[in-house]
Amino acid sequence: MKNINIYLSVPCSLFAIQLSLTILKFTDRTSSNSQMMPSQLLIIPNIIVGAIDFASIGILNYLVNCKIKSNKITCVLFSTVTFYMIFSIVIQLADFMNLRETLQQFSKYYFATYVLHLKSMFNDRMKITGLPENDGNAQMFSSLMNRSPVPWAVIFTSIILVLLFHIFTIVLSMYNKISKKRINAISNTSSSDSSTIQTAASYDDVPLLVDQDRKQHKEYVFPVVITTIVWLLELVIFVIYMISDEKLMQAVAHSYWNFYRTGRKNKLDQNKYFEAVKQFRQSNELMAGYDWIDQRSNPEFPMVYAPKKYVCAYNPELQYCSSLPKDEPKIQEEAPNVVLIVVESFSPSPMMFQNHVVASNDKIVDGPLYKDMYLPNLRKISENALTFSSLSSSGLPTLYGWLSLMAGEIPYSNQINIVQSMLNDVDDFPSYFQQNGYDTMYVAPCKFDFDGQHIWLFRGKEVRNKKHPQLKEMPLWFDNIYQYIPTQEQAKDLNVTQNYLQSWVPDRITAAQFMKHFDENKQQGKPLMGVWVTIDTHQAFKGFDNDEFYEPFKFGQGRYGSQQLQDQINRYATVAKYMDNYVGQVVNHLKEKHNNTIVVLVGDHGAREVPLFHKNLVDRADPTSAKYDNSCNDEPFSNDELFATSGVITYLGDNPYLKSLFAPVIGKVVKVPTDHHDMVRTLYDIVGAHTGMNLPSSRNGRNLIELATNLTQSKPLRRHLSLRTTMVHSEMATEDTVFRFHSIGAYGQKFPGIYPTCVSPGEVREPITKSQFRNFDLYHRLYDHVQISNKQFSYKFRNHACQYPAICDFPESHEAFNRNDVAIITFAALGLGLFIGLIIVLAMYSVECCARRLSKVRYDNL
Structure with missing residues (x-):
């Protein structure tokens, strides 16, 4: 050879x-x-x-x-x-x-x-454009x-x-x-005289050459x-x-x-599909007056639920249809504005939480949640709000966390939602407000094509690619979208100093943009839903603004704590306090000029690695801080900061209905598992009460105000099972329990669902069984199946005319987008x-x- x-x-x-x-x-x-x-x-x-x-x-x-x-x-x-x-x-x-x-x-x-x-299939021209920007990738990597x-x-x-x-x-x-x-x-030159003799002699060597040829062929056999x-x-x-x-x-x-x-398309066979649908519906108890809308023996839309008046329009044979109660009158007061603040990589637990909240094993406690030394403005806001020590995203990074919040999609187990679901009908947050009579706006800090968000954000605008018929049926997401680094003239108009880095736009500038454009859009006279996305808490926590706008925070030196961990906490605390400053400015502006506004603050996902406490790392800025069991982070799964962020919902105005709604839960902190879909469901219910349009939904969420009220009254919580995943690590949460495991198998543990989860050193936790893992995996595969098939939702379910006694046919779903990457x-x-x-x-x-x-x-x- x-x-x-x-x-x-x-x-x-x-x-x-x-x-x-x-x-x-x-x-x-x-x-x-x-x-x-x-x-x-x-x-x-x-x-x-x-x-x-x-x-x-x-x-x-x-x-x-x-x-x-x-x-x-x-x-x-x-x-x-x-x-x-x-x-x-x-x-x-x-x-x-x-x-x-x-x-x-x-x-x-x-x-x-x-x-x-x-490329976006819709016209993606933005309202205002400024200087061209870098994408910030080189700095991040x-x-x-x-x-x-x-x-x-x-x-x-x-x-x-x-x-x-x-x-x-x-x-x-x-x-x-x-x-x-x-x-x-x-x-060859020196021996040319003997070549003739050698050539003549070669005829006598033919058998030898044949043997050599055979030997050469044998070399190939092995x-x-x-x-x-x-x-x-x-x-x-x-x-x-x-x-x-x-x-x-x-x-x-x-x-x-x-x-x-x-x-490979991860679809279920018929028997597994029926088993998964049964498990999903048994694990998630609906609110009173709601039912699953697809009651057929082979449901095509297994996750869609609605008030019974919608259900009976598609299933008039159900027994309760003939005795439906009359509709409740809608709230007469003006519908509130809604502001959603999406904080990049927001993980304040446990360092930035009040000690009495961290140490408590109760499911709901009195606040405020945040420490004044880290998040002074959020502390002040949380005194008059309902807050959450955990409000998890469905996935990370922003690619998945953002999409789960905006569109209700759960991350696929082996696909990319933001690409593969790009033509799906989804129970999206923005168009729900559009169809309830709201104007909508969006302010972002970075290019939309960085995470592929542009193929979703501009839905409902002028169609570029007309070969897909479902495009013209998609509702509008946002009336106005803003993303720009301000020119010198724009900076003067915003009353801000220009950003020297010219990469991603820092919170200081996007906060000014949000306030300015919110004022402009409110001149239309309609209720307004606005989304503001921050950026400065993005990994690696160095911020994107000029240095003079940051107040360096020095975390206390621990005896055995790693210097790298301390440096990370220092950086995160610095950019978190910076973010907190501009959140405070936006909320104060809304309270002064547009107080009939509900403000919601959530993280798009956790920060992953900070702010963790090592068991020997002492916060000398606050020596009374609760102990933290670091083994909970490493064995066998990860830490709270992977999916769990934090959340705040508050009302700034004087609407009697909304004030009475929030009154029982003001200043409370919910410590049981909650997530993005719960917050969206809560906003749906508030808007629906004012417009009378509680439309069908596929959001697997609960009303958080109802949940908090039940906790204060020690009432049982509705059955609930939610999923979050990164393709590597997964988490399933019931109403009061968390199961964390590696997505590949039953390598994980069962946790008490009290956040932060890693506060009790030496607490014994139950391992996850193979049977539980198979059930969790089937639950995830059901999401894969309905999303890949475009059967999680249909925009036609939002037809307000389809209420009993009207009779409607079930919609036919459009073929899902199939791109072989x-x-x-x-x-x-x-x-x-x-x-x-x-x-x-x-x-x-x-x-x-x-x-x-x-x-x-x-x-x-x-």
């Missing part, structure tokens, strides 16, 4: 890079200090599968090169199979980065949102690498060593080949047999992985197989590979020319 070492050098060296990434994946930790893989023992089958994959590619590479009778190493480098290996390493690297920093297991999500940059230098050093070192090895091998190989040819040429066995084994493992629902295989298979698995990215990668290959061929040709010249000089000097 002559020269087989040359042909296997590329796959072996690339496998060395993959091996370093695999070891990091099983030994390093995520940004939330949790394990990436549920068990380190799974590294063994993972390495074996990877070795089989690279061995099959390597041996095939050898046979292909032998077949074309080429001994040039350049042919190895540019064969298709070699490029596949290089592409797989790129996928592996992207997957590790996503896994570590954003807890996403599939690298496809990264390429689909941040590389492909989908450099800070991430600086914060975690060890894994990045391992990755780059292994890549550099492999590249140097190949450069040395290529140069040495070319040099030796050229030198050998020159030696042979000199040798690699062919080995290749066949390895490839059959490879095929069997790959097919089993692709068709199996066993999630543990995601840890056993290498990352680039997960990349291809994302093309795997094929798109694969073809794009192949094209990129050919382009890079051409460049490297030219570089290799230059190296070969240099080697020839060096060889010529050497032998000219002989």
Whole structure:
């Protein structure tokens, strides 16, 4: 097997890079200090599968090169199979980065949102445009690498060593080949006199040549047999992985197989679907007067519920339809404005919470929730508000947390909602207010295409792509959308100093923009719903404004606390206090000029790694702080700050109905699990009471004011089961219990649902059983099924005319958007590979020319 070492050098060296990434994946930790893989023992089958994959590619590479009778190493480098290996390493690297920093297991999500940059199907011109901006990516990624230098050093070192090895091998190989040819040429010249005799004698050596030929053919038998066995084994493992629902295989298979698995549609068969629907409806008890709208034996819209007057319009045969009570009169007072403040990566627990709130094991306690030294304005607001020590998002990063809040979508287990659901009918927050007679506005700090938000935000505007008929039926989300770095003239109009960084727009400026444009939009005379999204608490917590606007916060030095942890807390406390300042300005402005306003503040998701307390890390700024059991963060799942943010809802005005509604719960802090959908459901109910339009919904949420009232009166809570996930870590929460586990299997524990959850050191927690994990997995797969099929909601359910005694037919759902990102990215990668290959061929040709010249000089000097 002559020269087989040359042909296997590329796959072996690339496998060395993959091996370093695999070891990091099983030994390093995520940004939330949790394990990436549920068990380190799974590294063994993972390495074996990877070795089989690279061995099959390597041996095939050898046979292909032998077949074309080429001994040039350049042919190895540019064969298709070699490029596949290089592409797989790129996928592996992207997957590790996503896994570590954003807890996403599939690298496809990264390429689909941040590389492909989908175009909006609607006119996405914004109301005001300013100076062009940078996207802020370089600053964010450099800070991430600086914060975690060890894994990045391992990755780059292994890549550099492999590249140097190949450069040395290529140069040495070319040099030796050229030198050998020159030696042979000199040798042939000196022995030219004997060539005739040798030629004549060769006729007597024919049997010997035949034997040599047979021997050469025998050399191919072994690699062919080995290749066949390895490839059959490879095929069997790959097919089993692709068709199996066993999630543990995601840890056993290498990352680039997960990349291809994302093309698989995760749908349920009929029996599993019925079982999942039954489980979903039994686990979620509806409010009084509501029922599931699709009562057919095979429900197509299993998650939609509505007041019974809507239900009976589609199911008139139900017994209670003939005795429905008359509609309650709607509230006569003017409908309130609604302001939603979405705070980036908002995790104040437990450091910024009042000690008496943190230490209490009650489900609801008296506030205020926040400490004055960290969040003085939110503390003041929470004195006259209902607040939540946990109000979780359905996922993270913003890509998922934002979408769950705005559109009600739960993150897929192996797809990307913001792409795959882009044409879905969803129970979205903005259009609900539009259809209830509100004007709507949105103020953002960064480009919308950064997270793919633009393909959702501009719904209902002028249609660009008319080949999808459902586009013209989609309701409008926002009347006016604002995102701009102010010019000098605009800054003067806003009465702000310009931002020098010119990247993402800081909270100081977007707060001024929100107040100005809120005033402008209120001149239309209609109730207004406004959304303001902040940015300065974004990872890595260094802010985006000029330095003079931050007040550096120094967290107390602990005896054994890590300096890195203390630095992170310092930075987070600094940007959180900055954010708090401008939230206070916006709320005060609304109270002075537009006091008939409900203000809601939520985080889009948790900050992941801060502000944690180590058990030996003392907050010397507040020595009375409660103890914090850090083992709760690491074993076996993660910390509260992954999904749990915090929430505030308050009313600023004098509307008698709203004042009486909030009165029983003012100044209270709810400590049981709540989430984005609960807050949206609460706003739906308040708006519906004023407009008389409590429309059908698929939001799996509860009215938080009702929940808090029941807690104060010690009444039982309605059954509820909610899901949040990052594809790696998942959390299921009932009305008073939290189950945290790795998404791959039953690696997790059952927690008492009192936030913060990690306050009682040494508390015994029950492990999650395999049966519970299967039920949770089925629950998630139901969401996958209905969202992929576009059956979670239909905008036609918002037809106010479909109330009993009117009779309506169930709507037909539009076909879900089906985009094969795997094929798109694969073809794009192949094209990129050919382009890079051409460049490297030219570089290799230059190296070969240099080697020839060096060889010529050497032998000219002989």
